[in-house]
Amino acid sequence: MDKNLDYEARTYDLGEWLTGPWVQQPIESPDGDHYTVTHKASGQLLATLPHWAGAIALWMCVARDAFPTLLADNDQLRAENEALKKQLNDLSTTTGEPG
Template sequence: MATDRLAEIAESHPGDWYSGEWRTEYVEGRSDEPSCYVVKHQESGTVLAELPDWAGPIALFIADAHDAVPELVAEVRSLNDETSKLANIIAGTGLALWEEERDTARLRLAWQSARQRAAAYGEGILRVVRDREAWEGWTKSAEAEVVRLRTVLAERDEQIAYLIAAEPTLDDDQPGAPQ
């Protein structure tokens, strides 16, 4: 209910004027007067309204409304306050949800970026692995060449040792050596 309408209803209530209970009473008509309903102030007995006998429900409404309207206005104001609090909670929850969705989107973007970088690194890693395999092949070839060269060197060392052993020496003890 709009605040203006609620204020209008609250202002239309007589307030403390004849505070206390209001009751309806059926009054039997006399010969010169028809029957009617009256709305009375319970404490003072003052007649506040007189309605024709066919308007009993209206008289009852007037009496009940006097007590009910302030209670209803208070309840509507309380519900409006509660609605306002809940609206603030919902707005806060909506904001929190929006922030969470924004964080989720940010994380999703970071994850996609990481996956792209990992894919790029993966290609680089594959190239390094291929290079490593090439280096391993070259290393094995070089090690085989070293083994071959050691073998050749060992053979040469044997030949040199044989030649040194077989080489004539120019000792004084040799025949034909100058004295």
């Protein structure tokens, strides 16, 4: 992940009421069918999307719920990568071979 995007993702505060979960649901109406994305706990409407965007509405909900886990996984993988680099460097220093 780009460091600027990582920084923005970690520092942008959406506010307490926007923490997950979010839910999407199809709505049938005389004006045309559409999908809504709402905050499950408060019922706050977050987005209304056209009928053809049901997959996008679902993605918004899943992505929002998964995002903190993905950031944590990213942190863990970076730490493991750094540890492996250090081990490789230590090994090459000990053996005298380039790592």
